[in-house]
Amino acid sequence: MAELFRALLNVIAVVAIPLVLVIFLGWGIVRRVKVYEVFVEGAKEGFATAIRIIPYLVAMLVAIGIFRASGALDLLTSLVSPVTSALGMPPETLPMALMRPLSGSGSLGIMTELMKVHGPDSLIGVMASTMYGSSETTFYVLAVYFGAVGIKNTRHALPVGIIADIAGMLAAVWIVNFLFR
Amino acid sequence: MLNYIWISLVALGILAALGGDLRDELTDPYRNGLSLDATLESSESSIPLRSAQNGFLVLSSAQYAAFYGLPSPGTAIRQPVNIQRSASGATTLLLLIDESSPLRWREMARASAEKGRLAGTLSSAPVQTEGSSAPVRVSFEPVHFVRLKAVTAAAVDYASTAVSISLGLIGVMALWLGVMSVAEAAGILGIITRVLRPLTRLLFPEIPADHPAVGAMIMNIGANMLGLSNAATPLGIKAMEELNKLNPRLGTATNAMVTFLAINTGGLILIPATAIAVRAAAGSANPGIIIGTSIAGAGCATVAGVLASKLLQRLRPYRMPSEDRHG
Numbered sequence: 001m002a003e004l005f006r007a008l009l010n011v012i013a014v015v016a017i018p019l020v021l022v023i024f025l026g027w028g029i030v031r032r033v034k035v036y037e038v039f040v041e042g043a044k045e046g047f048a049t050a051i052r053i054i055p056y057l058v059a060m061l062v063a064i065g066i067f068r069a070s071g072a073l074d075l076l077t078s079l080v081s082p083v084t085s086a087l088g089m090p091p092e093t094l095p096m097a098l099m100r101p102l103s104g105s106g107s108l109g110i111m112t113e114l115m116k117v118h119g120p121d122s123l124i125g126v127m128a129s130t131m132y133g134s135s136e137t138t139f140y141v142l143a144v145y146f147g148a149v150g151i152k153n154t155r156h157a158l159p160v161g162i163i164a165d166i167a168g169m170l171a172a173v174w175i176v177n178f179l180f181r
Numbered sequence: 182m183l184n185y186i187w188i189s190l191v192a193l194g195i196l197a198a199l200g201g202d203l204r205d206e207l208t209d210p211y212r213n214g215l216s217l218d219a220t221l222e223s224s225e226s227s228i229p230l231r232s233a234q235n236g237f238l239v240l241s242s243a244q245y246a247a248f249y250g251l252p253s254p255g256t257a258i259r260q261p262v263n264i265q266r267s268a269s270g271a272t273t274l275l276l277l278i279d280e281s282s283p284l285r286w287r288e289m290a291r292a293s294a295e296k297g298r299l300a301g302t303l304s305s306a307p308v309q310t311e312g313s314s315a316p317v318r319v320s321f322e323p324v325h326f327v328r329l330k331a332v333t334a335a336a337v338d339y340a341s342t343a344v345s346i347s348l349g350l351i352g353v354m355a356l357w358l359g360v361m362s363v364a365e366a367a368g369i370l371g372i373i374t375r376v377l378r379p380l381t382r383l384l385f386p387e388i389p390a391d392h393p394a395v396g397a398m399i400m401n402i403g404a405n406m407l408g409l410s411n412a413a414t415p416l417g418i419k420a421m422e423e424l425n426k427l428n429p430r431l432g433t434a435t436n437a438m439v440t441f442l443a444i445n446t447g448g449l450i451l452i453p454a455t456a457i458a459v460r461a462a463a464g465s466a467n468p469g470i471i472i473g474t475s476i477a478g479a480g481c482a483t484v485a486g487v488l489a490s491k492l493l494q495r496l497r498p499y500r501m502p503s504e505d506r507h508g
Contacts, residue, residue, distance in 0.1 A: 145438075
């Protein structure tokens with residue numbers, strides 16, 4: 001059943017974009033839209049939007065880069081680990097949980113390393129990969145999406161993102177402990 | 182909030198780097214200025230012969246462990262080196278550091294003048310011995326402020342990474358913005374919007390029910406769930422631009438934007454393809470075992486995010502500036 005679900009989703013993921021292109025553009029022709037002209041007119045915005053993101057992304061990624069290179073993660077890990085260990089999170093996976101909202105490549109590296117050391121099917125390996133799948137790179141998403149529309153006052157967006165990340169990590173810990181311990 | 186987190190990342194990073202480097206100055210983990218006993222092997226002929234040749238620096242794991250005060254790496258070390266003799270008779274070793282090199286040397290190479298290279302000098306010229314190996318005493322170039330140097334490099338590297346990510350978006354941005362214009366003109370976004378109206382009215386009560394922002398947000402969430410991140414980002418940006426058209430205060434996030442980003446950062450995805458690929462590469466017996474657990478985790482994150490956005494938007498410090506006038 002799970003295999004069938006996976007196979008089905010894989011097929012959908014492969015055909016989704018070609019299908020969307022055909023249906024959208026084809027529907028446009030049926031509705032007598034000047035598809036080429038309208039497409040080009042819309043696509044014109046792509047350059048300006050991408051350029052607008054640059055200062056936001058530079059600010060965000062430089063701060064994250066400094067944090068990653070400094071070894072501050074180890075410091076933060078030793079500070080937080082008494083709490084998370086009490087919640088059932090193996091201390092080895094804590095850097096993963098802390099890095100996940102900050103950096104996609106950083107958390108990918110930590111996940112790969114944990115699997116190399118502990119094995120992909122160990123409790124730590126399953127938990128690390130579940131954590132990776134349980135959240136997005138919050139800081140990157142905020143920088144790109146708010147950057148694209150020039151939002152500087154983000155109001156409650158960051159606390160909301162962090163609450164979502166904490167909830168995702170705790171849920172990952174709980175469900176993996178429940179199913180695989 | 183973002184201001185504080187941002188400055189915390191920078192300040193915590195720099196302070197941690199400074200602290201770590203000062204500790205290194207006191208404990209000297211790199212053994213600056215001390216000589217390491219090892220054996221030099223030439224791959225070509227007897228030692229020393231020509232002005233430049235290749236060879237190996239060989240030492241037992243016990244020698245390495247004792248010198249650096251580290252746990253033994255288990256296997257003997259055979260490090261490729263480039264041997265250079267100057268006219269004055271001094272011999273320099275250039276260690277070509279790669280993934281298989283011992284950990285401490287990799288750390289030192291990262292801070293050395295030339296990236297990926299670690300230079301050492303021989304305290305005495307190796308005497309000619311039988312065959313092509315000779316005992317030597319090596320002292321490596323002194324290593325200081327590893328972390329602060331890494332922080333500097335990271336700041337510069339990540340600044341250019343940010344630009345290349347943004348520039349890399351131009352093509353897909355243009356493609357999806359073009360497709361979305363056609364979809365809008367053909368009325369497809371309207372159809373999608375109408376079908377999902379009960380759900381979107383609950384999540385985004387401020388948005389007029391037939392606004393194009395709704396269609397773009399739905400397309401973005403759909404692309405995210407299928408793991409089509411190339412399409413998801415431009416669609417999400419398009420959605421943000423549409424939401425911004427309803428924004429009474431440009432430059433300030435609206436409630437709908439924050440709820441939309443809460444759904445995005447929850448990261449709900451039906452097949453966590455990256456994690457599965459890494460598991461398969463690591464030799465997992467069942468790489469897909471995390472599909473269910475990931476959906477559960479991301480589902481909790483998304484629900485928590487949406488609820489938090491709805492609750493926090495009412496709190497005084499986070500209220501929309503224009504709302505304050507109404508109390």
